Amino acid sequence: MSSLPIKASDSSPIIKSGSHLSRASSVIAFARREFRDAISSRWFLLYTVAFTVLAVAVSFMSLAGSGSHGFAGFGRTTAGLLNLIMLVVPLMALIAGAGSIAGERERGTLLYLLAQPISRTELLLGKYIGLAIALCCSMCVGFGLSAGVLAWRVGGVGISAFVMLVVFTCGLALAMLSVGILLSVISRRSGVATGLGLFVWLILVFLSDLGLMAGTILFKLRVQEVFVIGVMNPLQAFKMAVIVNMNASLDVLGPVGMYASQTFGGALPWILALVIGVWTIVPLVIALILFSKRGSV
Template sequence: MSTLDVARKDFLDVRRAKIVWFVGALYVVFMALLVYFGQYGVSEPNVRDALWNLTAVGALFIPLIALVTAYLAIAGERESGAIKYLLSIPNSRRDVVLGKFLTRTVVVSASIAVAFLVGGALALALYPSPAMDVIAIMAALTLLYALTYVAVAIGISAATDSRSRAMGGSIAFFFVTSVLNVLGPLQLAIDYLANDLAGLEISSEQILFVQSLISPTTAYVNSTGLAFPDGFRTIPEELPWFLAGEVMVVVMLAWLVVPLALGTVWFGRADL
């Protein structure tokens, strides 16, 4: 067998997980509601406002979709013993990691694609200027953001040998990089460590860049400058080069590759 063989077998299992489809369906509902009600109460409705609000929702909700979909991909089979059968077919351990990632990528991508197709259809029907180019850019950025968390979840799952540890690791990662990030303590902690303790006197923009390296959520939010014009809502008129949308895309790509690589190495050394 190969990576694709593992992915095909895994897809038969994951498609039966109702919680995965339920969480994905919720995101589709959020998209439809935000785009539909975004036209009310304003004289000149702008779909960019609805997409901006969706970014705030997605910053917390997208990681949940990805983590719920992927955190048990390998750890669950290690705990049950099914992983030994999968490796005896035979498959390499790298095939297992990449195959599981491919399957969960398809499932998460399907949820996001449906959501943006629904949002695009509503924008065409309800808005005088649907800005389909902005919708397309946001769809691509959101998909990349989701896949970073799929990669993290697969990496955690590959590095743990039980459901409880995979769940604990995923919850901890989500809490630190999403919840604390959105609520503000993560930025305050970086500021305290860098400026108060280390005395580096780094600027708020540099703190935001460090925050982007620590949190895919920050990188995602900062990358939306590629879709929205400078000065829109809270986007500054001018940004330093290291906070440009293109740089944030590179950061998210790193978040996609590095956890998978580490998970593959760790799983390869695990005693099964």
């Protein structure tokens, strides 16, 4: 086959070494490979099935008492779904991310991948995008069926809030995936990465909130302090974002929620989205820097 001339402007040593492909297409190729790997992984399928079954069950159960009249089924369903999402989605994304690089490294396939004519950055980005699409698709199945239950039982109440629930859940998954990939980059072994992922999950889901609860009681933290410390946790930011989209205010979350609503008003959803965005971008950038600097595989 013919070989195309190498662009002089291309500075990547790997690409210079013989490839004629653009960076984007190699990222896409890796993303596709990662996606296929993910959806054929048993763990991933298990999480997807678990999330879907639980989401549908929560939708059914929270509407069980509502009878034929379709009021506000969404609010209850969301309240039920929130707990489920905050437990399952971070776990799913952290574990998926943690397994990505460390798994390849342990199996020895990472060397093989790096032998391909692409940069380390592209490899990691490709993996991230592939896993991100896989996660979002997996959650769309759960949400789609859950929305189907709502449509069947109560009609289209609160559809815009449900759309935002899906969007923010995908955002949460992307953030947790970033953290997972960072853990994967710094771990030599897959087991270590997964263990770290579980530990981070435990911290974000339970320990930080419980710690802040204790702190609030012991040190009589003021509302500003509780809000600022609380919102640093991407799970709390996610929860507040969903509730603020549903109720247009955070007053259901008591004094701290009222403080947030009154202080930030219409900017609050954006601030919360920003928190999730920072949790997505910062770990991913650190992972990219570390991964491209590390000599060892």
